[in-house]
Amino acid sequence: MNKPKTIGLIIKPKVPAAEELAKKIITYVKENKLSLILEEKSSKLISIDVDSLPADKLATKADLIVSLGGDGTLISIARHSTNPPPLMLGVNFGTLGFLTEIAPLEFFDVFKEALNANAKTGRRRMLSVTLKRDKKIVYQTQAINDAVIQKSADNKLIELDVEVGGEDVFRIKSDGVIVSTPVGSTAYCLSAGGAIVHPSLSVMEITSICTHSLTFRPLVLPMDYMVKIRVPNHQGDILLMVDGQESIEIEPNDYVEITESSNSVEFVRSPKRTYFEVLRTKLNWNINNHNSNVS
Template sequence: MKKTAIFAKVHDPRCLVVAEDLIRWFRAREITPLVQEHLACRLSQPELAVCLSGEQIAEAADLVLVLGGDGTLISAARHVGGREVPILGVNLGSLGFLTEIPLSEMYPALERCLSGDFEVSERMMLQVSLERQGREIELHRVLNDVVINKGALARIIDMETVVDGQYLTTFKADGLIVSTPTGSTGYSLSANGPIIHPDLECVSLTPICPHTLTNRPLVMSGDVTIGITLKSTHEDVFLTLDGQTGVRLVCGDLLQIRKAQQRTRLVRSTSKDYYEVLRTKLKWGER
């Protein structure tokens, strides 16, 4: 690995300090550190790193190092997910579901990555197409979830949903969450969605505050294609992708959601397994 990208939570001073140390550590090993402009401009020695756009980093990096929390990692994954570059997530705050490697383990984990002695968790992603009047206007990949949500003052919205061309139902709710197993411990969980092991190949459909109490979360094969058409008029409705990109929807808009060909590859921690992270994060067993 000759080029390593660093994504950091730039508004956290701790992340900037660690990023500075990492850049020098990489340079001492003749590894080129790659950073985006918003990080480079906050470094005391920006000339030690190569400043590139997110798209250029995605093409060039052999390894991605993320400093921050799960949100920072999801942002990095959306940049590099197309190439399936290994991502090493280092958590500098509270334990994360995705950034599970603590700072104390960062350099040993990096040494393993550079020597090729590491394991990855391959995470399913979703491809999301937004069609308006028969024309595709948006195309995205997401790691966590696709959320349709009403505005603060909007009434309940109607979302006609089909699975592999077969009519499922028209959800009448505050919104709808289509989640990967990775995203099952995010917004979906707060809406009473199921916790799904990240190694599974499936997708969950969770209504937000449904008008009909019998509308329960539904788990389906990861190979299905889900079509959702907005049927409501005169309502403020938004599409949110991984909690980071938003698009206003209008009546008649059609979402086509299916499994992406690409995957996100997360470097596993050698000291924590998934169940320990789950137990610790959700405080299971505590009184």
């Protein structure tokens, strides 16, 4: 891992503590003669003359991107990563996040380690999501958490055809379908009854939302498989939602192709917390306060 030379910075709005830390980061970066680029919207929060770029451009220009906010703020820029991916350092200003593991008080210790290429990191895979209409691509993006095909708020149950690796697997009647990464398995997928998948695994998970069936269960597949989901006929307004941040309407006979992206994301991990510690904290799993051996 090379030492970062260009630092990117994105800030969640209306969080005064995040803005204060951002000013300290800018001062530190300038004192250490590193390049700094602010995310375009974030630059309007800080009255300092600094170069800025839109999130999708910043993700390709910076070597290390600091995100001040929550998981949503971090995902908004990390999902634009290309190869080689920049390091993503997420600082959480709310409850502990699954991706934003770093607390504000420990930021500078972790930041200095990252600048010296000594930080603890974890590579995470993304999904490539493509919407096709009449065999033409009308929308294409990447997902860190998930791609969701769902009905509009006032729609009835929708029917979807799901194909895996060129084989018809099932037609399902439900409120929608979630295709998630291991990272996304603790997001919407978890709320819909999906399994928690360790982020080191190269798999994706198909989970239905409120299925009109007693036998359907979440399906875990190799991430490099091609999943195709088609809307067989007109059923009212149906949306493709990616990472809860972008959406596009799906028309009858459109189909969505989902497979592993050629790009990935590299996150800076907290040196003080393990994956399972984050799970225990976020999901409020009860454990004994004393250590015990399981034999």
